[in-house]
Amino acid sequence: MLQLQQLEVAYDDSIVIRDVSLEIKQGQVVCLMGRNGVGKTTIIKTIMGVLANRKGTITYKGEDVTSKNPTYRAKKGFGFVPQGREIFSNLTVYENMLLGLEARSDKKRTIDETIYQYFPVLKEMKDRPGGDLSGGQQQQLAFARALVSEPELLLLDEPTEGIQPNIVEDIQKVIKDIKENQKETSILLVEQSFDFAKSVADYFYIVDKGRIVYEGEELIEEEVSRLLSV
Numbered sequence: 753m754l755q756l757q758q759l760e761v762a763y764d765d766s767i768v769i770r771d772v773s774l775e776i777k778q779g780q781v782v783c784l785m786g787r788n789g790v791g792k793t794t795i796i797k798t799i800m801g802v803l804a805n806r807k808g809t810i811t812y813k814g815e816d817v818t819s820k821n822p823t824y825r826a827k828k829g830f831g832f833v834p835q836g837r838e839i840f841s842n843l844t845v846y847e848n849m850l851l852g853l854e855a856r857s858d859k860k861r862t863i864d865e866t867i868y869q870y871f872p873v874l875k876e877m878k879d880r881p882g883g884d885l886s887g888g889q890q891q892q893l894a895f896a897r898a899l900v901s902e903p904e905l906l907l908l909d910e911p912t913e914g915i916q917p918n919i920v921e922d923i924q925k926v927i928k929d930i931k932e933n934q935k936e937t938s939i940l941l942v943e944q945s946f947d948f949a950k951s952v953a954d955y956f957y958i959v960d961k962g963r964i965v966y967e968g969e970e971l972i973e974e975e976v977s978r979l980l981s982v
């Protein structure tokens with residue numbers, strides 16, 4: 753459903769992504785791994801349209817979306833959970849979630865109960881400012897905000913980074929539930945944890961210095977350590 757072909761992305765004159773080709777099939781959970789600073793966030797932001805690529809194409813369900821902006825992509829079914837969460841701290845938890853509805857192409861303006869079943873703490877803290885939430889709770893809110901638009905392609909940038917183990921488990925359960933019960937939804941996950949990646953993903957890409965250096969259905973720990981070691 754999503755294909756990147758020979759993507760090149762630069763910040764001013766500095767090229768950070770070179771010749772990256774990648775595919776995500778419908779219903780697949782694809783994991784993008786790599787050391788800090790190798791370009792994973794740049795790839796995910798380019799898929800979302802937040803950054804523009806210099807070369808290459810992005811095709812979504814057969815449509816060339818390379819030159820389309822993030823709003824267009826969101827309306828087509830892209831949902832993004834950015835690294836650092838980007839929660840509006842002065843808006844309530846509920847208002848933050850409502851923002852996710854803006855991406856819907858239909859007129860639905862209510863939050864499904866499923867979201868609260870996934871993340872009960874968001875119901876308890878519905879009327880509190882987003883800024884009152886802990887890091888882990890903000891991560892759940894960012895995830896919920898993306899889910900309310902019922903995305904068909906969910907882009908998750910390090911959703912487990914720096915959060916406590918029980919919330920990591922909750923996030924793992926949600927990803928597994930989506931995989932089992934929403935078979936039309938595909939997920940691209942940027943992840944550093946070998947165990948987490950292996951527990952949820954069907955296909956793996958490892959990035960190094962802006963290039964794909966490994967891809968496959970298997971993730972072998974020794975190979976990962978070799979490619980990810982400094």
Ligand SMILES: Nc1ncnc2c1ncn2[C@@H]1O[C@H](COP(=O)(O)OP(=O)(O)OP(=O)(O)O)[C@@H](O)[C@H]1O
Nearest residue numbers: 763766768786787788789790791792793794795835
């Ligand atoms: N806004 C920016 N301007 C200039 N260079 C940038 C910018 N953002 C990232 N870079 C550089 O691009 C390269 C890739 O960064 P990117 O954030 O995509 O890596 P990453 O693999 O996601 O790392 P991390 O795991 O630390 O988030 C790095 O060398 C980084 O310093």
